[in-house]
Amino acid sequence: MTLPETRQSITDLFYESAHCIDTDRLEEWIDFFTDDGVYKIVPKENYDRGLPAVIVWCDNKDMLRDRIVSLRNANIYNFHTDRHIIGNIRFLSEDAGVHAVESNYALYQTDPEGESRLFSVGIYMDKVVFLDGAAKFKERIVIVDTCAVHSMVSTPI
Amino acid sequence: MTLPETRQSITDLFYESAHCIDTDRLEEWIDFFTDDGVYKIVPKENYDRGLPAVIVWCDNKDMLRDRIVSLRNANIYNFHTDRHIIGNIRFLSEDAGVHAVESNYALYQTDPEGESRLFSVGIYMDKVVFLDGAAKFKERIVIVDTCAVHSMVSTPI
Amino acid sequence: MTLPETRQSITDLFYESAHCIDTDRLEEWIDFFTDDGVYKIVPKENYDRGLPAVIVWCDNKDMLRDRIVSLRNANIYNFHTDRHIIGNIRFLSEDAGVHAVESNYALYQTDPEGESRLFSVGIYMDKVVFLDGAAKFKERIVIVDTCAVHSMVSTPI
Numbered sequence: 001m002t003l004p005e006t007r008q009s010i011t012d013l014f015y016e017s018a019h020c021i022d023t024d025r026l027e028e029w030i031d032f033f034t035d036d037g038v039y040k041i042v043p044k045e046n047y048d049r050g051l052p053a054v055i056v057w058c059d060n061k062d063m064l065r066d067r068i069v070s071l072r073n074a075n076i077y078n079f080h081t082d083r084h085i086i087g088n089i090r091f092l093s094e095d096a097g098v099h100a101v102e103s104n105y106a107l108y109q110t111d112p113e114g115e116s117r118l119f120s121v122g123i124y125m126d127k128v129v130f131l132d133g134a135a136k137f138k139e140r141i142v143i144v145d146t147c148a149v150h151s152m153v154s155t156p157i
Numbered sequence: 158m159t160l161p162e163t164r165q166s167i168t169d170l171f172y173e174s175a176h177c178i179d180t181d182r183l184e185e186w187i188d189f190f191t192d193d194g195v196y197k198i199v200p201k202e203n204y205d206r207g208l209p210a211v212i213v214w215c216d217n218k219d220m221l222r223d224r225i226v227s228l229r230n231a232n233i234y235n236f237h238t239d240r241h242i243i244g245n246i247r248f249l250s251e252d253a254g255v256h257a258v259e260s261n262y263a264l265y266q267t268d269p270e271g272e273s274r275l276f277s278v279g280i281y282m283d284k285v286v287f288l289d290g291a292a293k294f295k296e297r298i299v300i301v302d303t304c305a306v307h308s309m310v311s312t313p314i
Numbered sequence: 315m316t317l318p319e320t321r322q323s324i325t326d327l328f329y330e331s332a333h334c335i336d337t338d339r340l341e342e343w344i345d346f347f348t349d350d351g352v353y354k355i356v357p358k359e360n361y362d363r364g365l366p367a368v369i370v371w372c373d374n375k376d377m378l379r380d381r382i383v384s385l386r387n388a389n390i391y392n393f394h395t396d397r398h399i400i401g402n403i404r405f406l407s408e409d410a411g412v413h414a415v416e417s418n419y420a421l422y423q424t425d426p427e428g429e430s431r432l433f434s435v436g437i438y439m440d441k442v443v444f445l446d447g448a449a450k451f452k453e454r455i456v457i458v459d460t461c462a463v464h465s466m467v468s469t470p471i
Contacts, residue, residue, distance in 0.1 A: 148271035
């Protein structure tokens with residue numbers, strides 16, 4: 001059983017990091033990862049079949065940083081506001097300080113005209129560690145149920 | 158006031174059982190019910206007016222098991238992935254070991270083409286008991302706000 | 315760090331007050347505010363730019379009460395059922411007994427035909443105090459991402 005304080009710290013990590021995305025502070029969002037932190041977005045279909053194709057694959061913090069820089073330069077036509085609802089957090093195991101945690105998300109996007117729509121639902125499959133008392137993502141794999149549209153969109157989920 | 162550990166165990170029950178549905182492990186989902194466990198899906202309109210018609214009514218675990226078997230045989234054309242977000246869990250009372258708990262849900266479904274849509278929103282009205290330390294549903298009444306479409310769909314919510 | 319019991323009480327406030335709206339008990343919903351409680355609904359666009367225009371602005375409990383009375387008289391053609399999912403609760407600070415807390419919401423509405431749709435997503439920015447041990451809203455600012463449609467709708471969120 002994960003201790004209540006640990007559950008709370010990991011839950012806070014999830015909410016604070018999502019809030020960085022929702023407020024377009026992507027550079028700060030990166031700091032919730034360890035230096036060797038992995039971030040992937042994988043279509044559920046590929047994940048289920050063991051197929052290798054992914055939407056995003058960053059193997060460490062530098063790759064994440066590069067991605068955000070390129071988003072800042074390239075993605076000038078895709079203005080939107082994100083809004084995350086993260087739920088159903090399940091604390092699966094702890095092994096040598098690495099916490100395996102899964103949670104469901106619904107991500108809504110609102111366009112500049114103020115219209116909101118469901119953008120993506122799926123599951124976060126995380127490995128969380130504590131560095132100097134602060135919870136960090138050692139690995140965040142996002143399995144997206146929704147892969148019909150917008151698979152070219154590469155903003156973080 | 159429900160104790161923090163009890164709240165956590167009941168919350169875990171909600172999330173683990175929903176995860177069984179989301180990963181199509183319906184046979185395991187049944188095991189979160191007591192042998193005499195009741196599972197009903199009721200349109201909100203009927204619930205509010207005291208009308209008897211329901212969408213699903215299983216009075217015990219055997220009926221639930223029958224339903225899942227029939228779903229496995231009959232429902233071969235309705236492939237989809239479920240994704241639950243459960244929120245707003247309210248611990249109402251405890252009486253002789255029976256916990257009355259309500260929570261809201263949003264259930265999204267994604268079709269084989271990878272398109273996601275809101276399938277159903279509503280409220281779970283549960284009676285939870287502990288058997289050998291494990292939280293189980295003695296009763297789960299699902300009041301569905303959404304009853305315009307798909308009322309013929311009989312997969313668990 | 316906000317204490318676990320305090321977090322739980324504030325979380326319960328959020329869920330109980332939302333449940334009042336979802337069950338159309340708006341008169342009871344008001345009682346979750348202090349006498350000088352402020353309730354505002356502000357479009358995110360205006361909030362981000364510091365523009366003064368808001369959708370709803372109630373400066374105290376009497377103004378809230380007036381609004382509900384007028385809704386009861388005027389809003390007879392907008393029948394719907396609300397369903398809130400509140401998530402990502404972040405406990406920001408405590409200062410002299412005032413807790414600053416933010417949370418995300420998704421609000422679904424179901425019409426009399428039983429069709430559900432996403433009505434609004436956004437963020438609650440709250441100041442919560444404790445009166446005789448009960449958590450109350452001293453201030454609830456609702457920043458709505460969704461402002462394209464239904465801005466004329468003035469039911470609580």
